[in-house]
Amino acid sequence: MFFDKAGEHNTEATLKLALKKAEEKGIKNIVVASCEGDTAFKLLSLAENRFNIVCVTHHTGFREPGVNEMSEETRQKLIAQGVKVLTTTHLLAGVDRAIRNQFGGVYPAEIIAQTLRIFGQGIKVAVEIAVMALDAGLIPFGQEIISIGGTSSGADAAIVIQPAHSNHFFATEVKEIICMPRNKKQV
Numbered sequence: 330m331f332f333d334k335a336g337e338h339n340t341e342a343t344l345k346l347a348l349k350k351a352e353e354k355g356i357k358n359i360v361v362a363s364c365e366g367d368t369a370f371k372l373l374s375l376a377e378n379r380f381n382i383v384c385v386t387h388h389t390g391f392r393e394p395g396v397n398e399m400s401e402e403t404r405q406k407l408i409a410q411g412v413k414v415l416t417t418t419h420l421l422a423g424v425d426r427a428i429r430n431q432f433g434g435v436y437p438a439e440i441i442a443q444t445l446r447i448f449g450q451g452i453k454v455a456v457e458i459a460v461m462a463l464d465a466g467l468i469p470f471g472q473e474i475i476s477i478g479g480t481s482s483g484a485d486a487a488i489v490i491q492p493a494h495s496n497h498f499f500a501t502e503v504k505e506i507i508c509m510p511r512n513k514k515q516v
C-alpha cells in the first residue's frame with residue numbers, strides 16, 4: 330500500500346495492514362515507535378493480546394533534558410497490558426549526534442539514517458527500532474518481525490524485517506514493505 334502523503338493520518342490504516350500481514354505470515358513479534366503512547370495504544374486495541382508488542386519511545390532528554398515524552402502513567406498502563414516498553418539511546422543518532430551538535434558535520438550513524446530516509450521517515454524508524462528491540466533482547470534473534478514507524482507522530486510505514494544486532498547492522502534484511510507514503514514530506 331502506498332499512501333499519498335506522509336503523516337499520522339495514516340496511522341489506523343498502517344496498523345491494520347501490519348496486523349493483516351502478521352496474521353498471513355504467522356509473525357508474532359511487532360515493534361512500534363510511540364513517543365507519547367498513542368500509537369502503541371491504538372495497536373494494542375486492534376491486536377487483542379495476540380502478539381508480543383514492543384513499544385520503542387524517544388530517549389529521555391530527546392526534547393528536554395531529563396524528561397521523557399511518555400508519562401509514567403502511560404508507560405505503566407502499557408506494561409500492565411503486556412507491552413514491552415523500551416527507552417534507550419537511538420541507534421541511528423547516538424554519540425554521532427553529539428559530535429554534530431558540538432562540532433558540526435555529519436557522521437556515519439546519521440548518514441545511514443539520512444540514507445534510509447530516502448524511503449521516508451517511517452521506514453528509517455522501523456529499521457532503527459527493530460535493531461534496538463533486538464539488542465535489548467525483547468524480540469527473538471533470527472526471525473522475521475513486523476516493525477512500524479511514522480513521520481514525527483503516529484504511523485505511516487510498516488515493514489517485515491529480519492533485524493541484525495547493531496554490531497552486525499548491515500546483515501539486517503528488509504523483507505517486505507507493507508506500506509509507506511509516496512510523498513515523504515509531513516503534511
Ligand SMILES: Cc1cc2nc3c(=O)[nH]c(=O)nc-3n(C[C@H](O)[C@H](O)[C@H](O)COP(=O)(O)O)c2cc1C
Pocket residue numbers: 362363364365366367368369385386387388419450451453454457458478479480481482483484
Ligand atoms: C527511536 C525513535 C526514533 C525516531 N526517529 C524519527 C525520525 O527520524 N523522523 C521522524 O519523523 N520520526 C521519528 N520518530 C517518531 C516515530 O516515527 C513515530 O511517528 C512516533 O514515535 C509515534 O509516537 P506517538 O505514538 O506518540 O504519536 C522516532 C521515534 C522513535 C521512538
